[in-house]
Amino acid sequence: MAMFTRRKFVKAAGACTALGALASISACTANTPKRASGGGKGRVIVIGGGYGGAIAAKYIKLADADIDVTLIERDKKYVSCPLSNEVLGGDRNIDSVTFGYDTLKNKRGINVVQDEIVAIDPDKHTVKGKSGKQYDYDKLVVSPGVDFRYDKIDGYDAQAAEIIPHAWKAGPQTVTLRKQLEAMKDGGVCYIAAPPNPFRCPPGPYERAAQIAHYFKMHKPKSKVIILDAKDKFSKQGLFMQGYKKFYGDMVEWVSGAGGGIIEAVDANSRTLVGEVEEYKGDVVNLIPPQKAGKIAQIAGLADDSGWCPVNQKTFESKLHKDVYVIGDACIAGKMPKSGYAANSQGKVCAAAIVATLNGQEPGEPSYVNTCYSIISPEWGISVAAVYQLVDGKIVGVKGAGGLSPMNASAATRAIEAKFARSWFKNVTADMFT
Amino acid sequence: MKNRKARLLALTAAVIFSGSLVAEGVRTPSMLANTCAGCHGTLGASAGDLMPIIGGMEKEFLQMILLEYKTGERDSTIMGRIAKGYSDAELKAIASFMADQEWVSSPVKTDAKMVAIGQKIHDKQCKTCHEDNGRVQEDEAPRLAGQWPEYTMHYLEWCHSKGKRCAPRKMGKRVMKLSKEELKAMAEFYASEK
Numbered sequence: 242m243a244m245f246t247r248r249k250f251v252k253a254a255g256a257c258t259a260l261g262a263l264a265s266i267s268a269c270t271a272n273t274p275k276r277a278s279g280g281g282k283g284r285v286i287v288i289g290g291g292y293g294g295a296i297a298a299k300y301i302k303l304a305d306a307d308i309d310v311t312l313i314e315r316d317k318k319y320v321s322c323p324l325s326n327e328v329l330g331g332d333r334n335i336d337s338v339t340f341g342y343d344t345l346k347n348k349r350g351i352n353v354v355q356d357e358i359v360a361i362d363p364d365k366h367t368v369k370g371k372s373g374k375q376y377d378y379d380k381l382v383v384s385p386g387v388d389f390r391y392d393k394i395d396g397y398d399a400q401a402a403e404i405i406p407h408a409w410k411a412g413p414q415t416v417t418l419r420k421q422l423e424a425m426k427d428g429g430v431c432y433i434a435a436p437p438n439p440f441r442c443p444p445g446p447y448e449r450a451a452q453i454a455h456y457f458k459m460h461k462p463k464s465k466v467i468i469l470d471a472k473d474k475f476s477k478q479g480l481f482m483q484g485y486k487k488f489y490g491d492m493v494e495w496v497s498g499a500g501g502g503i504i505e506a507v508d509a510n511s512r513t514l515v516g517e518v519e520e521y522k523g524d525v526v527n528l529i530p531p532q533k534a535g536k537i538a539q540i541a542g543l544a545d546d547s548g549w550c551p552v553n554q555k556t557f558e559s560k561l562h563k564d565v566y567v568i569g570d571a572c573i574a575g576k577m578p579k580s581g582y583a584a585n586s587q588g589k590v591c592a593a594a595i596v597a598t599l600n601g602q603e604p605g606e607p608s609y610v611n612t613c614y615s616i617i618s619p620e621w622g623i624s625v626a627a628v629y630q631l632v633d634g635k636i637v638g639v640k641g642a643g644g645l646s647p648m649n650a651s652a653a654t655r656a657i658e659a660k661f662a663r664s665w666f667k668n669v670t671a672d673m674f675t
Numbered sequence: 676m677k678n679r680k681a682r683l684l685a686l687t688a689a690v691i692f693s694g695s696l697v698a699e700g701v702r703t704p705s706m707l708a709n710t711c712a713g714c715h716g717t718l719g720a721s722a723g724d725l726m727p728i729i730g731g732m733e734k735e736f737l738q739m740i741l742l743e744y745k746t747g748e749r750d751s752t753i754m755g756r757i758a759k760g761y762s763d764a765e766l767k768a769i770a771s772f773m774a775d776q777e778w779v780s781s782p783v784k785t786d787a788k789m790v791a792i793g794q795k796i797h798d799k800q801c802k803t804c805h806e807d808n809g810r811v812q813e814d815e816a817p818r819l820a821g822q823w824p825e826y827t828m829h830y831l832e833w834c835h836s837k838g839k840r841c842a843p844r845k846m847g848k849r850v851m852k853l854s855k856e857e858l859k860a861m862a863e864f865y866a867s868e869k
């Protein structure tokens with residue numbers, strides 16, 4: 242990509258650079274915004290080095306090395322949610338889903354800073370870190386992922402989540418949940434409370450149920466996994482139910498929202514979930530709460546009443562603050578689900594829009610893709626894919642494209658899809674971190 | 676097997692009737708091709724192990740197989756679903772973009788014994804079409820040298836199961852006679868040729 246776009250930019254900038262110094266570029270290009278001092282063609286700050294943010298930072302640099310890019314991430318290491326369900330299943334360890342930022346720093350020329358952003362001033366074009374430092378930007382990309390609506394479930398909060406982990410941000414919580422599963426006696430029950438729409442990774446809770454059942458089948462065959470769902474249907478449902486039945490028989494059970502699956506309160510100490518009619522006391526309880534855009538998006542006034550961030554779906558520029566772009570789980574992206582692949586794709590569209598704008602050009606027509614693989618059993622993978630385009634300002638799926646793995650696929654095909662799932666993980670994380 | 680020109684012609688005729696599904700404005704090749712990177716790696720340089728390297732493959736070969744994925748003529752687990760999302764002109768643009776990238780061979784370590792077995796079979800049965808140990812891409816044969824061995828193996832097993840219906844027929848007939856061990860040796864051999 243670098244070559245094509247850069248050639249175009251050189252041409253566009255040519256008239257200006259002919260005048261001499263770099264500074265004259267901004268004087269030449271009509272619709273260039275006011276510059277923060279220091280960056281060649283401008284300064285971009287990206288908040289959050291996950292599936293969306295790492296990609297936006299890298300692809301801005303790939304397209305135009307003269308743009309100054311700073312990636313600000315709270316944590317030293319990134320722990321990936323995708324494939325973290327295999328940590329729960331026991332087929333991989335947490336290190337295999339943990340990544341560092343060295344290559345982005347050393348090879349890609351991105352200024353990686355460890356800090357947590359606590360405030361954004363969209364008028365002054367600055368953000369403030371917990372460290373006390375202030376950072377200036379011309380363009381700001383925000384990819385903070387999700388935050389939890391603890392208030393929707395009585396008795397649940399960050400503290401209760403240490404006993405009843407959500408493990409919906411991979412890391413220590415994933416390890417806690419895994420340890421609880423290991424410590425559980427055979428014959429125990431693990432409840433997974435699945436959240437209402439929209440939420441991060443629609444197939445995620447159902448893949449998790451399968452992975453936990455996979456562990457039980459090998460080590461605790463008298464145990465059960467029961468999904469208590471806030472919804473009456475879910476992603477790839479037919480394929481999941483088929484897989485559950487084939488591998489786990491009645492070890493996995495799904496209770497729909499209408500069937501009593503909606504959870505209203507919790508008593509963490511007794512590991513009890515309180516539904517509308519029934520109470521469920523589990524040996525291990527994984528409560529995945531309702532969600533909203535990441536905290537910094539809420540603080541900065543980037544979210545609307547829905548809790549998510551409205552954006553121009555062509556560029557991902559916020560509809561509420563100019564020069565601020567929101568990508569990934571936090572944004573409202575038409576028909577795209579909240580997934581890692583979607584965040585990756587949005588990161589690239591957003592990067593191209595920012596590069597174009599900083600070069601005084603109109604953002605181009607976007608193209609987006611999503612794919613979610615799920616691993617039901619080590620040799621049984623399924624997928625859902627979609628290709629998207631912009632129609633009347635909204636992201637919609639291209640008709641006739643995408644869709645699910647076929648219901649009647651052979652065991653060999655399912656086995657190869659499970660392998661493709663793991664290979665996807667290698668590539669999508671290499672796309673982010675190398 | 677039909678030659679490439681005929682295959683491309685037949686494909687173009689077939690897809691014209693699928694109508695124009697896509698896009699209000701023109702989308703740049705990089706915009707389109709970057710959507711592939713989540714699976715095939717940045718600029719098509721796959722980080723492994725089953726997803727194939729596609730950056731640096733020959734343009735017309737890429738164009739042809741993308742169109743074949745789109746029409747369903749070529750078997751796939753997922754590429755059919757993906758390729759249907761782009762117009763023929765866009766697939767062409769993507770093919771050109773990927774072809775312009777540098778081919779980055781997989782860094783995988785190979786087993787010398789297996790490589791030697793593979794080399795022997797290659798010299799006898801594959802060399803005429805996959806010249807310079809699978810490095811040359813011309814006519815219709817894609818690059819094999821440096822591809823991830825898992826992918827080459829996946830393809831060869833598929834070809835083995837198809838037998839004579841694996842195109843080109845001459846290759847299918849040879850591949851179907853190879854044992855699983857020998858197929859593995861082929862995959863190792865091509866992976867050792869960077």
Ligand SMILES: Cc1cc2nc3c(=O)[nH]c(=O)nc-3n(C[C@H](O)[C@H](O)[C@H](O)COP(=O)(O)OP(=O)(O)OC[C@H]3O[C@@H](n4cnc5c(N)ncnc54)[C@H](O)[C@@H]3O)c2cc1C
Binds near residue numbers: 291384
């Ligand atoms: C169990 C599970 C399985 C999943 N499996 C898949 C899958 O197979 N495929 C798939 O496509 N998707 C999957 N997903 C979804 C995927 O994880 C998310 O959609 C994706 O991570 C979204 O990317 P993001 O950039 O929006 O957020 P994240 O990837 O969460 O990145 C946000 C980053 O921002 C940082 N951050 C937040 N606030 C601040 C701040 N104020 N200052 C500095 N840094 C901050 C965080 O530390 C974090 O690193 C799964 C999710 C779960 C929970």
